[in-house]
Amino acid sequence: MILFQPPLPPKYSALTEDEMALAIAERKRTLGSRLVILGHHYQQDEVIRFADFTGDSLKLSQIGAQQKDAEFIVFCGVHFMAESADILSDDRVKVILPDLSAGCSMADMAEIEDLETAWDFLVDECGANLIPITYVNSAASIKAFCGGHGGACCTSSNARKVLEWAFTQGDKVIFLPDQHLGRNTAYAMGIPLDRMVVYDPKTQRAAGFRPRGRSIALANDGQLTPDHVRNARVILWKGHCSVHGLFTEAQCNEIRRSDPGCKILVHPECKWEVVQKADLAGSTEFIIRTVNESPPGSRWAIGTEIHLVHRLASQHPDKAVRSLAGIQCLCTTMYRIDLRHLLWALDELVAGRVVNQIKVDPETKRLAVLALQRMLANVAPQPVAIK
Numbered sequence: 001m002i003l004f005q006p007p008l009p010p011k012y013s014a015l016t017e018d019e020m021a022l023a024i025a026e027r028k029r030t031l032g033s034r035l036v037i038l039g040h041h042y043q044q045d046e047v048i049r050f051a052d053f054t055g056d057s058l059k060l061s062q063i064g065a066q067q068k069d070a071e072f073i074v075f076c077g078v079h080f081m082a083e084s085a086d087i088l089s090d091d092r093v094k095v096i097l098p099d100l101s102a103g104c105s106m107a108d109m110a111e112i113e114d115l116e117t118a119w120d121f122l123v124d125e126c127g128a129n130l131i132p133i134t135y136v137n138s139a140a141s142i143k144a145f146c147g148g149h150g151g152a153c154c155t156s157s158n159a160r161k162v163l164e165w166a167f168t169q170g171d172k173v174i175f176l177p178d179q180h181l182g183r184n185t186a187y188a189m190g191i192p193l194d195r196m197v198v199y200d201p202k203t204q205r206a207a208g209f210r211p212r213g214r215s216i217a218l219a220n221d222g223q224l225t226p227d228h229v230r231n232a233r234v235i236l237w238k239g240h241c242s243v244h245g246l247f248t249e250a251q252c253n254e255i256r257r258s259d260p261g262c263k264i265l266v267h268p269e270c271k272w273e274v275v276q277k278a279d280l281a282g283s284t285e286f287i288i289r290t291v292n293e294s295p296p297g298s299r300w301a302i303g304t305e306i307h308l309v310h311r312l313a314s315q316h317p318d319k320a321v322r323s324l325a326g327i328q329c330l331c332t333t334m335y336r337i338d339l340r341h342l343l344w345a346l347d348e349l350v351a352g353r354v355v356n357q358i359k360v361d362p363e364t365k366r367l368a369v370l371a372l373q374r375m376l377a378n379v380a381p382q383p384v385a386i387k
């Protein structure tokens with residue numbers, strides 16, 4: 001969901017970084033236990049040092065829900081993360097995203113109307129016994145659709161276990177919004193690439209017709225027909241992360257050529273070709289744990305967001321940690337949460353005003369909780385590799 005953030009009052013432009021940092025610390029003291037600040041691993045250091053808890057999106061939302069004294073959760077992440085925190089929190093808790101324009105390009109690639117269109121074709125037209133699985137990096141409406149249609153959420157840590165569960169419930173899975181996590185996970189489970197097809201919502205929408213009784217547009221050329229669907233075990237939504245999508249096979253080849261002793265460690269949101277070239281692939285928590293536990297002197301080329309890579313490098317001066325890419329792979333939307341917006345949101349809370357509250361309607365919440373509960377009932381999230 002793309003939201004508009006109105007400009008901040010001019011006084012915030014005049015503040016130095018030190019002034020903002022002092023003011024934020026002061027507002028935190030004033031609000032005390034009424035306030036919890038959550039900071040995602042990809043957040044910039046200037047902001048994350050004010051976080052009471054750091055982690056990945058689901059872990060943070062779960063931690064937020066456990067803070068029984070908190071009235072306000074300020075989520076230094078992106079929009080879908082704040083939605084998840086609201087879904088899991090008591091109704092009295094207000095979840096705040098300091099900059100409304102901090103969305104997620106991947107989550108925005110799956111819109112509920114497009115999923116309903118796809119469902120009509122895949123289930124009604126093709127007769128697929130289909131279980132919808134959504135990565136937690138998706139809008140609340142998508143999670144609710146999965147909850148309402150017998151499906152579940154998954155994280156990059158537990159995607160395999162959720163898919164294994166899904167195949168006990170139906171013959172096929174539609175996995176959204178990240179085609180790469182879906183493909184990498186299904187392939188690691190032994191499902192060949194030719195039993196996976198890609199559904200392209202954009203091409204379908206541009207075609208301007210509901211698919212009933214017609215063939216449907218497939219990603220990269222060709223058409224997705226009922227026969228394709230019947231042959232497939234996994235239908236991958238054509239979505240991706242704009243950050244992890246920047247890593248390439250050529251970068252892996254260059255590391256192999258220039259530094260043969262360096263291990264390549266990537267997130268499963270990277271393309272299949274990149275994951276195949278890597279030594280290890282796993283969730284953000286897996287990446288952190290792997291570097292933490294590696295011996296001094298080890299060398300790592302990491303395929304994930306640059307702030308996390310820099311943080312790992314500075315925490316481990318006895319190891320050589322660098323980005324797999326020569327370019328800066330930055331989550332530009334999360335980067336919009338800066339000191340200025342954090343201070344503004346806290347100033348408003350101290351003044352008794354709640355700004356930028358992210359609120360999920362009760363019915364969407366109820367169904368999204370179902371999808372999350374099915375995930376949690378079937379798996380214990382663990383930082384495991386998928387290769």
Ligand code: SF4
Nearest residue numbers: 104105106241243331
């Ligand atoms: S890193 Fe990718 S998936 Fe994560 S918030 Fe940014 S755009 Fe979304």
